[in-house]
Amino acid sequence: MYNSEVLKGEDLKKGAYVFKIAGIGLAAGLCNGLFGAGGGMVVVPAMVHILKLDEHDAHATAIAVILPLVGISSYIYFKNGFLDFSTSWPVAAGGAVGGALGASLLNRIPSKWLHRIFGLFMIAAAVRMII
Amino acid sequence: MLLFVIGLLSGMIGGMGIGGGTILIPSLIFIAEVSQHVAQGVNLISFIPTSLFAIIIHIKNRHIHFKTAFHLIPAGALGAILGSFMASCLSASLLRKLFGIFLLVMGFYELLRKEKEKKEEKKSK
Numbered sequence: 404m405y406n407s408e409v410l411k412g413e414d415l416k417k418g419a420y421v422f423k424i425a426g427i428g429l430a431a432g433l434c435n436g437l438f439g440a441g442g443g444m445v446v447v448p449a450m451v452h453i454l455k456l457d458e459h460d461a462h463a464t465a466i467a468v469i470l471p472l473v474g475i476s477s478y479i480y481f482k483n484g485f486l487d488f489s490t491s492w493p494v495a496a497g498g499a500v501g502g503a504l505g506a507s508l509l510n511r512i513p514s515k516w517l518h519r520i521f522g523l524f525m526i527a528a529a530v531r532m533i534i
Numbered sequence: 535m536l537l538f539v540i541g542l543l544s545g546m547i548g549g550m551g552i553g554g555g556t557i558l559i560p561s562l563i564f565i566a567e568v569s570q571h572v573a574q575g576v577n578l579i580s581f582i583p584t585s586l587f588a589i590i591i592h593i594k595n596r597h598i599h600f601k602t603a604f605h606l607i608p609a610g611a612l613g614a615i616l617g618s619f620m621a622s623c624l625s626a627s628l629l630r631k632l633f634g635i636f637l638l639v640m641g642f643y644e645l646l647r648k649e650k651e652k653k654e655e656k657k658s659k
Contacts (some may be wrong), residue, residue, distance in 0.1 A: 424605045432613020476617065479614075501581050
């Protein structure tokens with residue numbers, strides 16, 4: 404059906420896709436396991452810029468990718484005694500309420516300076532953690 | 535109460551699309567004086583209920599690309615296993631420094647992000 408050149412081109416495309424997918428997945432998983440955070444900050448821009456997903460779809464898809472990774476990492480953390488449930492529950496409850504509030508505020512607050520403020524906050528915290 | 539407020543604020547920030555965990559973990563360490571490994575574990579656990587709700591809403595609104603998600607999960611799972619074992623082998627002070635470096639990179643990305651997007655919009659127009 405296909406001539407050989409087309410097949411080669413498609414194989415190459417497929418190979419590149421598998422390579423990209425494996426790289427993005429591995430990077431997101433490593434961050435998730437090693438830092439317990441940040442999988443989304445890797446996978447969302449990667450899906451937007453490399454896989455060309457729409458920004459909103461990338462956010463939604465990222466959650467579906469990260470949830471199973473969180474399950475795996477949590478299990479290993481649990482086995483190593485790093486899960487403290489008495490600290491986790493109040494934070495998780497606050498996080499659920501805050502997440503709903505944040506999502507409803509999403510389009511009402513100009514995100515440009517929001518990102519800048521939190522970028523600065525993250526840099527300040529980072530410097531304090533490194534020193 | 536303090537823990538609830540920390541969760542609330544970082545949840546709000548996460549809900550607005552800025553990595554909530556990258557803010558939650560340093561807050562837990564500096565304000566609630568939780569150890570590095572435990573803070574990371576708290577962030578993992580607190581992701582689960584919120585993200586379950588978010589997934590249901592996103593499925594309703596048809597924003598999830600299931601094919602892409604299923605393709606990314608196997609390599610992601612491998613990474614999560616490797617990363618978690620690495621974290622369990624590292625001392626709290628070394629892990630904290632590595633986390634700090636990661637946070638620094640992500641902080642600069644957040645700070646510079648908007649200008650990049652503007653340029654791309656112009657290009658596509």
